Amino acid sequence: MxxxxxxxxxxxxxxxxxxxxxxxxxxxxxxxxxxxxxxxxxxxxxxxxxxxxxxxxxxxxxxxxxxxxxxxxxxxxxxxxxxxxxxxxxxxxxxxxxxxxxxxxxxxxxxxxxxxxxxxxxxxxxxxxxxxxxxxxxxxxxxxxxxxxxxxxxxxxxxxxxxxxxxxxxxxxxxxxxxxxxxxxxxxxxxxxxFADAPHPSERRERAKFPVSPLPWLIGIIALFSMIPEGSILDWGALYLRDELNAPTAFSGFAFAAFSLAMAAMRFAGDLVRDRLGAVRTLRICAVISCVGLVVAGQAPDVTVALIGFGIAGIGISNMVPIALSAGGNIPGLAPGIALSIVTTLGYSGILFAPSVIGFIAEYTSLATVYTGVSLLSLVVLALSGLARHADRVAGH
Missing domain, CATH: 1.20.1250.20 (MFS general substrate transporter like domains)
Known part of the structure; x- marks a missing residue:
């Protein structure tokens, strides 16, 4: 119930x-x-x-x-x-x-x-x-x-x-x-x-101050390092399959399709998982799964293994950003809008700007190396996963 x-x-x-x-x-x-x-x-x-x-x-x-x-x-x-x-x-x-x-x-x-x-x-x-x-x-x-x-x-x-x-x-x-x-x-x-949620007038000025606490910025890094892999698959996955794994053009778009399908399916199940396991444990599991999936995709010998890797990565990344946003919106003493704007801005900059940097790196190495390297960002999320405890304030608020 x-x-x-x-x-x-x-x-x-x-x-x-x-x-x-x-x-x-x-x-x-x-x-x-x-x-x-x-x-x-x-x-x-x-x-x-x-x-x-x-x-x-x-x-x-x-x-x-x-x-x-x-x-x-x-x-x-x-x-x-x-x-x-x-x-x-x-x-x-x-x-x-x-x-x-x-x-x-x-x-x-x-x-x-x-x-x-x-x-x-x-x-x-x-x-x-x-x-x-x-x-x-x-x-x-x-x-x-x-x-x-x-x-x-x-x-x-x-x-x-x-x-x-x-x-x-x-x-x-x-x-x-x-x-x-x-x-x-x-x-x-x-x-x-x-849902109507206008804050009490006496709280507006205090809660709307620009935050000096490092918490929203650190949680924003979780969102950023969760979204960079998403952007890299969206913008470079097709090229990776076609140019480095010799996939036919008709199959080149399957990289993001496999990723998106797995991510969407797991997002519908993510709330139940998070309520059962808690935000911190869920984020840790997701970070490990994301890391494994990206390594599998980056080291794949053929298209089939790469698609499996991208699907695994989608399962992992699916709930990392939602948990970061819940945590950002529940930081004690901060208005949800202020903290969320920081977390969201940092997170979306990963999709908007990181792919151009990835393209520059790939020109001198390979996309296989990029995907293997991007997996390390999931380990940073794993290291910061304790901050997801703020997302659990939802249940105890």
Missing amino acids: LEIVKDAPATGAGARLIIRPRAAVSALFFLNGLMMGSWAPKIPLFAEALHLSSVDLGIMLFIFGIGSLICMPVAGMQIARFGSSHVVQVAAFFYLPTIVGMTLVHSVWAGAIAIFLFGGIGGAMDVAMNANAVEVERSMRRSIMSSCHAFWSLGCLVGSACGGFLIALLGPLGHALIVAGAGWVLFFIIRPMI
Whole structure:
């Protein structure tokens, strides 16, 4: 039986206290993932419309990352002032139409502004929805963060899988309008169910101060070192299979597919595992599994073994970031939004910027060496795993 807010019965109105906020925050993760997944098939069209070279497109994607990293801390400060419920609603409302803006641009400068807003508002929503998930975890006194991230992965899958079909059927603008319109419909359905968590006015100023404690930064390193392997597989896995393991082009995309499938499946199971074993032990197990999987992939003699390795890595990495985010949102004395903005910003910088560094290293060594070396980051996570004890405050709050 699920535990809920103190003194509320687990039936009738009490049961709705569990179902409605949890469903709402899961839907917010799905919406964010849906937008990101819908953007993937539009990238070639975006580049074609603005006549971008590969280098130009790389700069545009860099602007996307800069937008995220600038707006995430801003969102954290606003969450400390107004609560995650208010911020996530504003961010989601303005994020959904940005996919239309990305479709309508016809100049490089307009494209740069559009992609900055797309990355920035999406990043703000990311911080706010994670902060709201932390509050729902506290109210339920059980873990939900892993399953929330599983819904994000599901949204990415739906957006990317349907995007190409809708673009072919309705054109780029029709696709964007369908995605934004469907997103708004879902948003207005779940809006009344979003968990309200506005902080007490007397706490706002004290809790919103920029933290001097090393804890959020150290937990941010856990998120960073968990996301670098994810980014390396996303951006370089196909090249590794094709160029170093002689995989046919048709199979080259299977690296990230194997990783993503394993990661999404384990995220749906991750909350149960974490509640049974505790956050620290779960993170330690995940870190070891991630390390083993990356070594297997890096030392693989053929494609089959590499895919097995990437799948093992996906199982391990699946719950490392959700645990880090729960821990960051439950640091004593810090507003969840402020701490989460630090953890999220550090974590996502691993996906946004590390792949370019990996490409530079791979040019002088090999991707096999890179994946073997990246496994060492999981050992750093293992060394810092004791900090995940803050995630267990969910159960005892």
